[in-house]
Amino acid sequence: MRVPFIKMHGLGNDFVVLDARERALPDLAGGTVRALADRRAGIGCDQLIVLEEDEAATCRMRIFNQDGGEVESCGNAARAVGLLLGQPATIATKGGTIATRPDDAGIAVDMGAPRFDWQAIPLAYAMDTAAMPVGWEGLEQPVAVNVGNPHIVFFVDDSDAVRLDTLGPLIETDELFPERINVNVATVEDRATIRLRVWERGAGLTRACGTGACATAVAAMRTGRTERDVTVHLPGGPLRIAWADDARITMTGPAAEAFRGSFDWGDYA
Numbered sequence: 430m431r432v433p434f435i436k437m438h439g440l441g442n443d444f445v446v447l448d449a450r451e452r453a454l455p456d457l458a459g460g461t462v463r464a465l466a467d468r469r470a471g472i473g474c475d476q477l478i479v480l481e482e483d484e485a486a487t488c489r490m491r492i493f494n495q496d497g498g499e500v501e502s503c504g505n506a507a508r509a510v511g512l513l514l515g516q517p518a519t520i521a522t523k524g525g526t527i528a529t530r531p532d533d534a535g536i537a538v539d540m541g542a543p544r545f546d547w548q549a550i551p552l553a554y555a556m557d558t559a560a561m562p563v564g565w566e567g568l569e570q571p572v573a574v575n576v577g578n579p580h581i582v583f584f585v586d587d588s589d590a591v592r593l594d595t596l597g598p599l600i601e602t603d604e605l606f607p608e609r610i611n612v613n614v615a616t617v618e619d620r621a622t623i624r625l626r627v628w629e630r631g632a633g634l635t636r637a638c639g640t641g642a643c644a645t646a647v648a649a650m651r652t653g654r655t656e657r658d659v660t661v662h663l664p665g666g667p668l669r670i671a672w673a674d675d676a677r678i679t680m681t682g683p684a685a686e687a688f689r690g691s692f693d694w695g696d697y698a
């Protein structure tokens with residue numbers, strides 16, 4: 430079976446997008462996702478995205494990390510799919526329904542409302558998620574937030590100096606996080622500007638993470654570090670994040686299509 434795909438990215442966080450709205454795909458096993466996402470032997474991507482029909486929304490977006498696991502949300506993929514859909518659209522995900530619309534700066538996404546309860550992150554046991562009494566080798570007192578998927582945010586003097594390649598996997602898999610976690614290290618440059626690097630659950634270091642930018646901005650706003658409208662600078666470029674009224678988060682930034690191709694399902698099944 431020949432399957433067409435679209436290679437897309439948001440600030441360098443890249444995706445293989447499969448459109449199963451008109452022609453259903455066979456069941457996606459973790460091994461198939463890993464093989465397709467493999468940068469040496471497969472097509473290569475941080476996340477595999479599958480678009481399906483949805484009864485209530487414009488479409489459903491399923492998100493698979495490079496490690497094969499299916500997850501709840503992906504901010505950069507939301508902008509990429511928003512670009513494909515072209516007009517104001519709603520996208521159902523495991524993490525909730527989000528809304529996209531074209532904007533002068535690319536695609537604007539209504540990402541929904543953040544959650545802060547320890548059970549909603551989720552954490553293994555109760556604690557204050559605004560200043561968690563935990564630490565890993567100098568990274569201390571993080572803020573936890575769920576923006577459809579789980580994030581922990583460390584505010585540090587210089588995010589570029591943090592050994593995220595070794596600390597990221599350690600924290601991601603700590604038993605405090607029953608569903609593992611995305612790890613953000615952020616430096617507040619001023620009250621409207623944040624510098625951010627992200628170790629993504631199931632994908633490792635990426636050029637950008639949209640939900641990481643949302644979680645970090647909300648964590649900074651919630652703890653009084655910034656105003657309610659900030660620019661978050663990731664290695665791949667900037668995203669604008671607003672959280673005006675303690676309700677829904679708006680993320681605005683670019684998305685791009687890189688190329689289209691097709692593959693033989695049997696080569697990866």
Ligand SMILES: N[C@@H](CCC[C@H](N)C(=O)O)C(=O)O
Binds near residue numbers: 501638
């Ligand atoms: N790259 C994404 C996030 C993808 C999912 C994440 N790794 C998770 O496991 O929750 C983004 O742009 O938000």
